[in-house]
Each structure stands twice: as C-alpha cells, then as structure tokens.
Amino acid sequence: MAPVAEIPQTTEAHVPATATGALKTPRVGATLASHPLDPLSPDEIAAVSLAIRKYVAKETTIKAVKFITSSIIPPPKKDVLAILGIPSEPGKAPGVPKEYSRRGEVDFIDLVTGDAHNVNLTFKGSEWIIDTIEQLPEGTQPQISVEELIAAEQAIRDDPRVQALAKDVGILPEQIHADGWSIGYDDRFPKSVRVQQGLLFARFSKHDNLYAHPMDFIPVLDSNSMKVIHVDFPPHRDASSKLSTESTAPPPISEDPVTASKRDRIAPPKEAFDFLPDLIAQKEGESYKIRNDIKPLHVVQPEGVSFKIKGHELEWQKWKMHIAFSHREGIAISTITYNDNGEVRPIFYRLSLAEMVVPYAAPEFPHPRKFAFDAGEYGMGTMANDLTLGCDCLGQIHYLPGAFIGHDGSAIQIKNAICIHEEDAGLLWKHTDYRPGGRSQAARSRRLVVSMCCTLANYEYIWNYFFYQDGxxxxxxxxxGILQVYVKNPTEPNPFGTTVAPQINAHYHQHLFSLRVDPMVDGLNNSVIESDVIPLPNAPTGSVENFAGNAFIVQEKTLKVANEGARDFDYELDRRWRIVNPARTHYSSGAAPGYVIGMKGGATKLLARPDGWAARRAAFATKTLWVLPDKEGPNGGKVWPAGKYVPQTREEPEDSVGGWSRGAENIENDDILLFLTIGTTHIPRPEDWPVMPVDHLRVTFKPQSFFKMNPSLDVPTAKDPHSKAAFDDGVHDQHQNGANGGTCCGN
Incomplete structure (x- = not known):
C-alpha cells in the first residue's frame, strides 16, 4: 500500500463521569509491568496507540482511526506458572522460567470505510512493534465504546426528525435524552453499518430522573457517522390487549414508522419520581424526611489490614493471587493458590465474568432487540465506577486503578476501579458441648473482598469476589440501579411487564451471566465429576435393602469429552459438579482432591425460544455448565463464550461455547475450562421503583477432599474487646460471658 504523509486523524476522547481523567502522551521513563499478567498501564496504552498511528500512516492508506479496545496478550499458562514458581503438576517442582515479551492487542475502526481492524504488538527494546494488522471480516464489530454512547445521545438530540417527533408530544430538543443500546438483532440494516439504537427519555430539570419520562419512539443511529438512519415506533395494545399491528414482526424499513405502528402518539408521563434526596424533598415537601434514628456504624482496624499487596499481586490468610483490571471483564483474578501447611497448592488459574445477556420479554417490535450483552458489547471495565472511600466500600480500603483506550488513543483512567478490603463474615465455626461443665469454642470468619461497581446505562452491577479462611x-x-422502562397508555394492559408507576411499563426480563472458570486444582490437568443425589435405586420401602424407605446415595460420573460437557442443572436430583485432580487421593475419603461448585440458588434457564434471536446469539445461556478443552493458541485460549466480537452478530459464532462443544475432544484429566451460567428472572415490583434495592446472586467454590480436615482450625478465637451490650440496663448483659460463665469464643 502507498504510504501517506501524516499520522491518521483520531476522534477526541470524551471522559465519562465514571472515569477520572485521560493520559494522551506516554511519559518518558514510565516503568514496565512487573508481573506477566499485569494489565496495560496508561503509559503503555498511550504508547501502543502512538505506535499504531505511526505504522498506519507509513504502511497503509487509512486516513482516520477510532480506537475501541486495548488489552494484553498473556504468555502461555505454563510459562506464567514457571515464572511465578507455581507447580503445574502435583508433587513436581515448578517449571524452569523462560524470558517472555510483553504483548498487546488493539481493535480500531477506519472512520472512512467503517472497516474494523485488529492489531497485535510486541514490546521490543524500548518500543512497541506491530506484529500483525488484520482487517476483520465485513460485519464484524468490536464492542461499543462508552464514547460512542455519549456521542449518540447528542447526535440523536440534534437530529431534525427526532426533534420534530419529540415536539409532537410536547418535548423540547434540550429535554431529549437517549441511552445508547446495542441493536441486538435487526437484519433490516446492512452488516457493514455500525449501528446502535437509542432508548429515549425526557428530562425536565438538570438531575431529574429521566427514566420517569420514557418516550414512545426509538431512533437507530450509525455509530461511525453519528447520523440517525431510522426511527421505530413500537405498536401498542387496546383495552382488550389487541395489538395495533397485525404482527410483532419488524415492519419494512421503507414503510413510514408512525404509519406502520397504527397507533396514536403517547406523550411521556410528567410526574417526577426521583431518588436524589434533595429532589424528593422538592416534590414531597415537609412530608419527606431522611431517617434520623440510625446510629453510626464504623469498621475499624486499629492495627491495619491483614493483607499485603505488591502491584497487582496480593497475599492474605494463606491465599495468594493476581488481581487485574480488564476493559471487558471488569475484574480478572489469576494464579490463585493456597498455602496448605507449607505446600503452595494451585486452585484456579483465572476467574472472571466473561459474558452476560439481558433478554427482555415483550414481543412487540422493536422491544425484542433489547437483549444486551453487557460484557461483550460494552465492556464491564469501561463502564466501571470511580469508587468513593466510605461509600462503596467500608473500612480500610486499598484501590487498584483501571485504564482503557479512548477513541483518540488516550488512556482513560479510573483511579479507584477495584476495591480491596476485609469484612467480618459472621461465625466461621462453633460448637458447644451442652453437657454440664462442657466447653464451647467458636471462631469468627474474616473474608477478603475484591469488588467493582459498573454502570450500564440504567443498571448497576456490583461484582464481589470473596475469599474465606476455610479455603x-x-x-x-x-x-x-433503575429499571429499563417504556411508556404505555393509561388504559393499556401490560401482559409482559409491571406498571410500576402510572404509564410506566417495566418489562419482564432476565439477567444471565457467564462466569469463566479456568481451574488448576493441584495442577493444570483436571476433570469434572457430576453428582446426582438419588433415592437408593430398586429398593422400595419395606425391602431388605431399605426397610424404612430413607436411603439415598450419590451417583457420580466423570465428564469425558467436549460434546457431553454441556450440562443442565437439575433441582430434583440436587445436581452438583466438582473439579478434581485425579492424580491425587485424599488420605481418608479416598476421593480425588477437588472444589465443588455451588450454584443452586442461581441456576436459571433462558426463557427465550431456542430458535429465537436471543438464544441464537447467546448459546452459553442455554446450559448451566460448559466443560471444554483449553488448547492455547498463539494469542491464548478460549475466553469469550458468545464470541470475541459480539455486536450485531446474527448467529452464534463458531468461536464460542456452542462451536467449542461440538467435537469429541478430551476433557478428562486434561487442561480444561468451565463456563457457568447463573442468573435471575426479574419480574419488576413497584418497590423496585424509582431505584432498585440490591438483589443478590451467588456461586460458591468449596474444597472437597482437598484439605486433610477443616483448614481453619488455626483461626484465632479471641473475643472482640470492643463488643458490648446494646442496653446498659443490668438485664441484657447477664450472659455476655457465655452460658457457662466463660468467654463466648472459647472456654
């Protein structure tokens, strides 16, 4: 290609409110990463983008670029373990460390043609060198950037057609606000056009809760040209629930959208429903008062924290791990080990939230386009909040920063992206010998918390990784956060949602999350055992084997090949899965050491039809567990369950869990990978409005035949000298030293 004389233009970075600032020029003498899994630093991001701009100017005809993502390409797992001195096989010494090169990759878009490109780079000597630059296939779209979401709102607000449609229902241009959303699925638009849809709301004052004023139409935007290219009007229902259109299918793109909807316009509701205390007080007057009967509660550690941290590597209570910011996953925790009486035992190579999808239930087009892949289409890290001491986390806090690439190649920085602290977690264990003169003993549980909070338009997600003293x-x-809502007629029925306030329809929806688990239980070669708890077979009540009818057993099988690794949870069988290392056995149970996965409260089935839009793009959500072989290539192993490039996919990519699971590759006693699907089906309540109280989902990993016995017997059981009776009335403190006169923790 003929070189061009100038470095290509870039669009200027816009720093979102969730971030701290931006670094455009790499600083001279900035230190390199000290750990092979450290994320790209702000200086590295700025240096990488500069290297790409210079290369593109010299070696290509590209005139203008828009940077989208940047990340490291990690060294192979065995090399990382050797560098860190972690054994990859039980009973064997760690491998011999090798020299490694710092590598990275970047996605950018050619703003003239709209083509997307992927670049791989290596740091050599004192500079980043481009290894490959690849134009991605037509229709392949990198994730939607936070800057595109911000710019989309202004572009929609400035569009004359949008302004005219808003004016028809009494809304001024400056009152128009838009949440940019991925288009989901809409084959009326060419694959080559990078599109997003704008969910519209009115805002009547600066900090007014805009979600209280949903509007009745949805523009579609070209994210590269920032031009509105279409407007959709959802149909509505009459009092008998009959739809205003003959079908829930999308109307032809050539048809006038207002005419196609066959219904009257609906003005957004005007009543304020705020969550900011000062705005609530403006509406409610003296009837609104902040509670004044809650006393201060402080988390105090007079001797400081119990963890040590060096860069991104942390040690706490026999645990050791690497904690990193990821623009896509938010938090990635790697090389997790536990010091078992002097033996450093590997447990997980990497844990992260790899993907999620939020399918909505309303079938009237264009509502079915609402099934956002919040990790793959937006990125959890790019949406992470800059956390505030004393609000998001309590106690003595250590923060890790985050950084991601802006459109112009700047490093957009989040100073306090990841919060690390300790919490009291109730009793760890306790027993009292109830006999006269018997003794009791108890230990309180302390847990390490690694957390992040991300804002995805209306929703907030808080990710917590808890590590406990019992392994x-x-x-x-x-x-x-706030429910995603749409406007309805006052008399309109609501079969697919809840009317949480007058004319405000909160559609039913699901949140389905894919947790990526890269295990290394006592080494890289692991297996997964599926256990079902069943009544003793062929042994009815009254039989010789089961006279009382009470017997039940655990029935187990080891998953052997990839095409049997896609599993469903079964509540009736109390199904569970255990990751084990068959190269070892427990001295007493005889079982292979392992970690059992607990997800009983979070196993949720995707309710969309198997051949529908959502299921065709989110195959990961159709099964509770996927067990796959993890064969690393030049740029790492299998990472993204819905594919590397998610926006605007129309079918499940081959490079996803569905494609990976079709073969008969070995998954027994091998380097394997698990994807766990957990979720919740949200049937909104009026009590979720105008802001939702927190809901919880949990997955646990508990040792089973991994330790000789309870590994937390050495946790101190000292009584807390700062605890005291709540009421000093001579009545409530009579048992403060325990039922038998000793301390509450031990006697």
Missing part, C-alpha cells in the same frame, strides 16, 4: 471462594453479583 472457600464465593462470586457474588449484586444488581441495582
């Missing part, structure tokens, strides 16, 4: 790990998702 357990818990992944918790907390859901809050």
């Amino acid at each position: 357990s790990i818990e992944f918790e998702i907390r859901l809050t």
